[in-house]
Amino acid sequence: MTDTDHAAQPTSAPADLASSVLVLRPDDHVGVATRDLQSGTELGLAEGGTLAVRQSVPRGHKLALRPAAAGDQVRKYGQSIGRATRDIAPGDHVHTHNLGMADDERMYEVGTARTRPPVPAAPRAFDGYRRSDGRWGTRNYVGIVTSVNCSASTARLVADQFRGRALDAFPHVDGVVALTHDTGCGLVPTSEGAQITLRTLRGYADHPNIAALLVIGLGCEMLPAASVLDGLELPPDKPVRTLQIQETGGIRRTVRAAVAAIEEMLPQVDALRREPAPVSELVLGLNCGGSDGYSGITANPALGVASDLLVAHGGTSVLAETPEVFGAEHLLLRRAVSPEVAQRLLDRIAWWKTYTAAGGGTLDNNPSPGNKAGGLTTILEKSLGAVAKGGTAELTAVYEYAERVTARGFTFMDTPGYDPVSVTGLVAGGANVVVFTTGRGSVLGCKPTPSIKVATNTATYLRMSEDMDLNAGRIVDGTATVAQVGQELFDLVVEVASGRQTVSEELDLGADEFVPWQLGAVT
Template sequence: MSDKAAPLAEHALLLSPDDDVAVALRDLPPGLRLRHGTVSMTVTAAIPQGHKLAVRALPAGSAVHKYGQVIGLTSSDVRPGDHVHGHNLAMGTVEQTYEFGTARVQLPVAPLTRTFEGFVRAGGAAATRNYVGIVTSVNCSASTARMIADQFRGPIMDAYPNVDGVVALTHDSGCGMVPTSEGGQLLRRTLRGYAAHPNVGALLVVGLGCEMLAVESLLDDLPAPADTLVERLVIQEQGGVRATVRAGITAVRNLIEQLDQRTRSTVPASKLILGLNCGGSDGYSGITANPALGHASDLLVAQGATTVLAETPEVFGAEHLLTRRAVSEEVGKRLLDRIDWWQRYVQAGGGTLDNNPSPGNKAGGLTTILEKSLGAVAKGGTAELTAVYEYAERVTASGFTFMDTPGYDPVSVTGLVAGGATIVCFTTGRGSVLGTKPVPTIKIATNTPMYERMRDDMDLDAGGIATGDATVEGIGERILDEILAVASGRVTASEDLDLGRDEFVPWQIGAVT
């Protein structure tokens, strides 16, 4: 039998020598014979690409290891060659031990100062895009804002080569809420974060006039660069929607003409704030695109830049790896405090954090949130964790940081942008099609078949890491090159499709009255 058995490495990836499962590189048919060291096995059932193959016998109740970490407990006996997934692997109860600042951090050497061509703002921030943002204080002014912005789409913008567009940032709230509540303050912080964003060179705030979250509360002491051009319109003061749209078109035209006078100049990569996100993950996410993006994050941190990991429900179960990298116990405990908040939050809603992964994640090979989280934290590389922020809180620290956001992609990235991210890298295995105006988003495919199938929606392919045709470090360097090129104006796939208007989705929590 061993003479006919193929080496495991030809068909599956073993990520750590002591792992109990390997990841299928392609669809594995039942009856396929494999050998791993002295162990020979036969695939007992069809195993889809990206799913897990048992490489040793595991009695029911055994801990299952992947990435050298526990991803769950077997719910029934498992034989070598078995498909390991939801039918025989469960979350179980895994106790974590938390350490603070014990991990050894070795950043890549940065022999050269990398640069990009950005818009330098008053105060020293560097923008990657130059937008007119129309921020709405309340849902009641959303349609009006869209009517204004729609007048500046298409060929009309060709006359303004230094302006990237006009985006209406509309939402579903702003009234029927207590402004001082947690939800009210979160929405206000999100809207003010966009209004003060470096990529918003000019701002028009549109309100109705009787809402709880008034226009003035968005503009008072706004921490925007001093050269941000600001206009305001209130529908009830203007005399209705038609009058407001006419006034808004005039105001935006004047703003565009002024913004077009601004040009790009060379700035160091240390001025970048990179948001790290993922969605539509699969069994390859933690093997290819995520660790490659983590390497790019480390390369940027070595340049003095800031990177921001997010999606708290998707680091649950792997948070102990981040606390070990915290620069202080205070920073590490701030992360744990956010995990505790989420435990209470989902319990109040009748759920648990291990309800994740999603059906699409499971179809791609992910079984438990522990497994998903271990792959997701790889986007953060190996650098020290210097700060932890609440949702949409302004990011001020350099280095690798974390922001508390939901795992839902548009809500998560909205928080990152509100916090100041000037560019986003988004990894996906199933094929997410996210866009995030006014910030460019680079989408990185975890596997080559999906990249080939969705080329119009993807910017980079990391699938060669799984097949051995590329390395994590090599793809990480390509990601860094792409980040700098996009920051300098290269159009991403989502920008080419004009995506990003509908993906502005502030996190809504709390009572609505």
């Protein structure tokens, strides 16, 4: 080949920006890389010219599209995600080295963006267990609730007697689950922490997925076994037994008595059958964990679509994780049905500011190291993506941790961001299905409620396919839309509510993830 021939060879054109970077709003300062971008990569712009990548940008991280001077707000989702801590040029990798928190005043408007999803043309139903109090279960468990950590080992010994083939004769019983925890004594019974623990235990005792109940206490604890049931109006068709280890004669005798009590309950629980119920009887818990740069683009908005579909059918969805709403609370306030609902949300955020300050921290201690490795930089950015799980429906109610959820529509519960504690509160409040979105890869289960896990990106889904129920990464891949994945997820919620097992159920996960929120002094 001559020099002339070599010079005549065409050079490859730079890849289009849109093929490598998601731009969420026209006025955003940053886009999200959909593949690893090496320093020096040239990306073609739709308006002509190119954008040169100045530092390598990992997949899921932010690429600067326009300049920002030190101190300027940086926008993503059309909202501020912080302030530049140094000058940022187009093509820069935007992350913790040049973007910081900006807790600026946000404009609070109440009820200015209230919407109601259109009523569907045809009603949907699921196959559930009708309880005599009017609620519906999606599972049929025998629950062992412990009043104190001192009875935890005993409860586990009892539940272990019903593993393997022990329930083969009772095909309509989903299992015997021991709900154990680390508290119940050494605290002031009237304190906020003790009341939260008690409210959580009572929420599980009263849960529609618990068809029969055994409460095991030690006998001398500050929150005695009787307190779990006192004043609790359990449905008359739920068999209930209470045992105290000290009165029964120790661990071995308590285990024998507990096993005998459950064996008496099993035929009654097994006699129950699923029957059609309107999907308006579903209470859907919305949670995320191990989030990444795609969470607010794929799985969370898709879950928002599913939430809106459920609300449109008259059902209930419950957003949670107050520390991961901070910075996006103004968007929820615009959807509040009343000033009272809006104020309840603001009150909980104010409580969290005081609570974290007392511990020497701030709400921007979140995101976690894993979140940051996945591309999230500030709590503002994380929260803007997290609230997408709640769709667009109006906000009808705000609840404290583990409070019984009674309102229809889209609601909120005050919980920590720590996944097991958050989901425990949602289930205690009555969630009979949970959807859990994850970018880094979470393996959470939450007996007695099924947990549907949704991967935000295809790489995580393929790497952890045996732990994921749905791949929302197809949205970034360009093979599905948010609306399509949202519809799939809604359909999956109905199927799981009707008895389809999730991958966490196949692995028998969910007992160890019962983690009530612990507050207050231990004496």
